[in-house]
Amino acid sequence: MSERIKDFHEFRNKMNERILERGNLEIKRFFALDKNAYKTGALTAETKELLGLVASLVLRCNDCITYHLVRCVELGISDEQIYEAYNIGLVVGGSIVIPHLRQAVARMDEIRSQNQD
Amino acid sequence: MSERIKDFHEFRNKMNERILERGNLEIKRFFALDKNAYKTGALTAETKELLGLVASLVLRCNDCITYHLVRCVELGISDEQIYEAYNIGLVVGGSIVIPHLRQAVARMDEIRSQNQD
Amino acid sequence: MSERIKDFHEFRNKMNERILERGNLEIKRFFALDKNAYKTGALTAETKELLGLVASLVLRCNDCITYHLVRCVELGISDEQIYEAYNIGLVVGGSIVIPHLRQAVARMDEIRSQNQD
Amino acid sequence: MSERIKDFHEFRNKMNERILERGNLEIKRFFALDKNAYKTGALTAETKELLGLVASLVLRCNDCITYHLVRCVELGISDEQIYEAYNIGLVVGGSIVIPHLRQAVARMDEIRSQNQD
Amino acid sequence: MSERIKDFHEFRNKMNERILERGNLEIKRFFALDKNAYKTGALTAETKELLGLVASLVLRCNDCITYHLVRCVELGISDEQIYEAYNIGLVVGGSIVIPHLRQAVARMDEIRSQNQD
Amino acid sequence: MSERIKDFHEFRNKMNERILERGNLEIKRFFALDKNAYKTGALTAETKELLGLVASLVLRCNDCITYHLVRCVELGISDEQIYEAYNIGLVVGGSIVIPHLRQAVARMDEIRSQNQD
Numbered sequence: 014m015s016e017r018i019k020d021f022h023e024f025r026n027k028m029n030e031r032i033l034e035r036g037n038l039e040i041k042r043f044f045a046l047d048k049n050a051y052k053t054g055a056l057t058a059e060t061k062e063l064l065g066l067v068a069s070l071v072l073r074c075n076d077c078i079t080y081h082l083v084r085c086v087e088l089g090i091s092d093e094q095i096y097e098a099y100n101i102g103l104v105v106g107g108s109i110v111i112p113h114l115r116q117a118v119a120r121m122d123e124i125r126s127q128n129q130d
Numbered sequence: 131m132s133e134r135i136k137d138f139h140e141f142r143n144k145m146n147e148r149i150l151e152r153g154n155l156e157i158k159r160f161f162a163l164d165k166n167a168y169k170t171g172a173l174t175a176e177t178k179e180l181l182g183l184v185a186s187l188v189l190r191c192n193d194c195i196t197y198h199l200v201r202c203v204e205l206g207i208s209d210e211q212i213y214e215a216y217n218i219g220l221v222v223g224g225s226i227v228i229p230h231l232r233q234a235v236a237r238m239d240e241i242r243s244q245n246q247d
Numbered sequence: 248m249s250e251r252i253k254d255f256h257e258f259r260n261k262m263n264e265r266i267l268e269r270g271n272l273e274i275k276r277f278f279a280l281d282k283n284a285y286k287t288g289a290l291t292a293e294t295k296e297l298l299g300l301v302a303s304l305v306l307r308c309n310d311c312i313t314y315h316l317v318r319c320v321e322l323g324i325s326d327e328q329i330y331e332a333y334n335i336g337l338v339v340g341g342s343i344v345i346p347h348l349r350q351a352v353a354r355m356d357e358i359r360s361q362n363q364d
Numbered sequence: 365m366s367e368r369i370k371d372f373h374e375f376r377n378k379m380n381e382r383i384l385e386r387g388n389l390e391i392k393r394f395f396a397l398d399k400n401a402y403k404t405g406a407l408t409a410e411t412k413e414l415l416g417l418v419a420s421l422v423l424r425c426n427d428c429i430t431y432h433l434v435r436c437v438e439l440g441i442s443d444e445q446i447y448e449a450y451n452i453g454l455v456v457g458g459s460i461v462i463p464h465l466r467q468a469v470a471r472m473d474e475i476r477s478q479n480q481d
Numbered sequence: 482m483s484e485r486i487k488d489f490h491e492f493r494n495k496m497n498e499r500i501l502e503r504g505n506l507e508i509k510r511f512f513a514l515d516k517n518a519y520k521t522g523a524l525t526a527e528t529k530e531l532l533g534l535v536a537s538l539v540l541r542c543n544d545c546i547t548y549h550l551v552r553c554v555e556l557g558i559s560d561e562q563i564y565e566a567y568n569i570g571l572v573v574g575g576s577i578v579i580p581h582l583r584q585a586v587a588r589m590d591e592i593r594s595q596n597q598d
Numbered sequence: 599m600s601e602r603i604k605d606f607h608e609f610r611n612k613m614n615e616r617i618l619e620r621g622n623l624e625i626k627r628f629f630a631l632d633k634n635a636y637k638t639g640a641l642t643a644e645t646k647e648l649l650g651l652v653a654s655l656v657l658r659c660n661d662c663i664t665y666h667l668v669r670c671v672e673l674g675i676s677d678e679q680i681y682e683a684y685n686i687g688l689v690v691g692g693s694i695v696i697p698h699l700r701q702a703v704a705r706m707d708e709i710r711s712q713n714q715d
Contacts, residue, residue: 024587032586040571043568046221050221050273051218054210056215061218064184065218068184068577069222071460077577092620093172096625097178099625100625101168101185102185104167104459104628105189106185106189106457107454109422109662110458111662112661114613114617115617119609141466146466154451156451156635157447157454160451167624190308213274216271216274217273220277222575224574225277225573226311226574226575227575228281229310232259235262284572289564290565298532298569301532302569305692306574327522330391332532335519336536338515339540340694341689341690343423343425343428346427348379348383390514401689401690405682406679407648407679407683412686415648416690418653420690422653422657447640451635456635456653457657493700496704497700499703500699503677505684508681511689512696540694
């Protein structure tokens with residue numbers, strides 16, 4: 014099983030808990046909004062994860078990209094669909110997105126191999 | 131008919147022509163890639179326009195938002211779907227996105243009224 | 248009385264109403280979080296407006312800068328304090344911030360003259 | 365003579381004076397650093413203006429782009445050279461740069477026509 | 482004592498020295514402006530560090546966040562105050578700020594534990 | 599020989615291959631445009647690498663900075679010229695660029711030492 018994806022989840026969960034247990038109500042509410050934004054509504058959860066993925070690509074946030082890739086795989090979004098989303102992120106955001114695309118491809122290998130365990 | 135949307139298209143088309151007629155082959159190729167990125171493939175054109183819309187929101191580009199809204203209306207994407215995309219742009223990009231959301235709502239009024247003429 | 252500041256408020260209020268009346272609950276909640284973030288707590292409202300002002304400067308959003316300047320004047324923050332905040336925004340964000348600093352100074356004239364009416 | 369470029373310079377000069385006369389020494393020093401950065405040294409003034417132009421394109425600041433275009437024309441940089449710089453800005457920064465490219469081409473027309481008066 | 486914070490300071494100090502010893506006068510002057518921006522004036526050093534912290538959060542720079550957190554602790558700014566500043570950074574900058582918030586909380590643990598040695 | 603620069607190239611080359619072998623034609627075309635943008639034309643390859651370097655600095659992408667520094671050294675661009683480019687990136691992009699400047703100086707040491715092997 015991939016250590017890096019496991020480490021990613023452990024650090025993410027531990028720190029989210031730390032932030033939320035501090036009890037700043039506004040920050041808690043923001044985290045709830047963030048979670049709700051990706052639930053099925055007029056748009057499917059699949060489309061919403063792809064929206065989150067492309068927003069993360071053009072804003073160039075590796076952790077956010079990894080998180081949305083994990084969710085895309087859980088929702089059964091195909092590699093072809095993900096690559097078309099990558100292409101939109103690349104065209105809109107430019108070559109500065111490429112290093113994040115390389116990370117995304119490396120992370121995806123780990124996500125797929127983790128799921129085969 | 132809405133003047134501002136008409137002005138937007140006129141300036142956009144005129145300047146695109148100017149840029150392309152200059153004959154820098156690389157820039158022409160980039161414009162072609164930009165156009166192709168939104169065509170139906172493994173993802174539908176509808177999903178791709180929403181990806182372009184959210185990327186434009188979080189990167190805070192009014193002209194890009196207007197362009198994708200025009201296309202979303204042409205493709206029959208509903209207001210409910212657009213507002214859910216707005217919400218993802220808002221949560222990912224933060225309150226700094228709000229002024230662009232106000233512009234988006236104002237432009238959408240013009241786009242809808244233009245289509246009724 | 249300054250027309251531009253009046254126009255700014257009218258457009259802002261009208262569009263906020265439009266966005267909120269649409270009834271997307273998540274967007275309403277985000278707007279509430281945005282409003283609450285600047286209320287006095289462990290930090291004073293004055294400090295929080297300055298935090299909003301500098302964040303808006305480095306993210307280069309003219310509308311957000313104008314809004315926080317209006318609030319800074321309402322809270323009695325002095326010009327000397329605002330210029331020191333400008334300086335931090337300038338040093339952190341670089342010369343790309345300067346055009347927004349010019350807008351800020353022009354808007355501040357209107358805000359001050361409006362308040363003398 | 366182009367009104368918009370004239371307006372641009374008038375507003376820019378008037379507001380720079382306003383900012384500098386306020387006497388915040390640190391801001392004055394920053395403005396001096398900004399001016400000095402483009403003087404001939406180990407790199408020519410021409411190369412430095414192109415560096416400023418591309419930085420302004422990828423950071424998407426219309427006023428900064430206009431300023432560097434005025435300087436590029438004063439220094440005799442050719443259209444072919446400027447278009448190759450545009451292309452680098454476009455490839456690095458992505459399609460989000462295109463609306464600023466359209467503005468740049470429109471401003472350049474005014475700059476050239478102004479110089480013929 | 483925390484190794485990571487120690488490493489952060491060592492790399493930071495060593496590289497700053499390297500940059501400054503190269504003798505590019507303009508870069509030296511920029512570093513001086515950066516240092517001066519946070520000194521008590523019309524605003525307190527405490528307020529200025531919080532301005533630097535929120536600017537660093539919304540621009541999403543981990544090293545800058547760590548530096549301002551070290552200074553906030555040295556100046557006796559409370560956790561409650563820092564969390565309210567985090568909240569403004571989160572609301573203004575959006576969920577893309579969250580991974581940097583997680584880093585900030587992890588770094589703060591090290592800063593506090595280092596100070597207890 | 600520097601391990602980190604070697605690792606950088608290995609990961610970069612391996613992942614570029616992975617991305618290109620997937621066969622999304624649009625992404626392949628984007629990579630070709632990216633490569634072509636830096637070839638000698640109306641501007642020299644040297645000027646173009648410096649344009650890429652400054653764009654990477656103000657957009658704050660360490661991998662992109664490293665890549666352009668490797669190319670700058672291959673093209674014989676002097677340290678004095680690179681530091682003047684750094685200064686423009688610093689003035690335009692602000693103190694938020696400084697952590698990337700520190701990385702750039704550390705990477706440059708490795709590039710120079712690698713070339714002496």
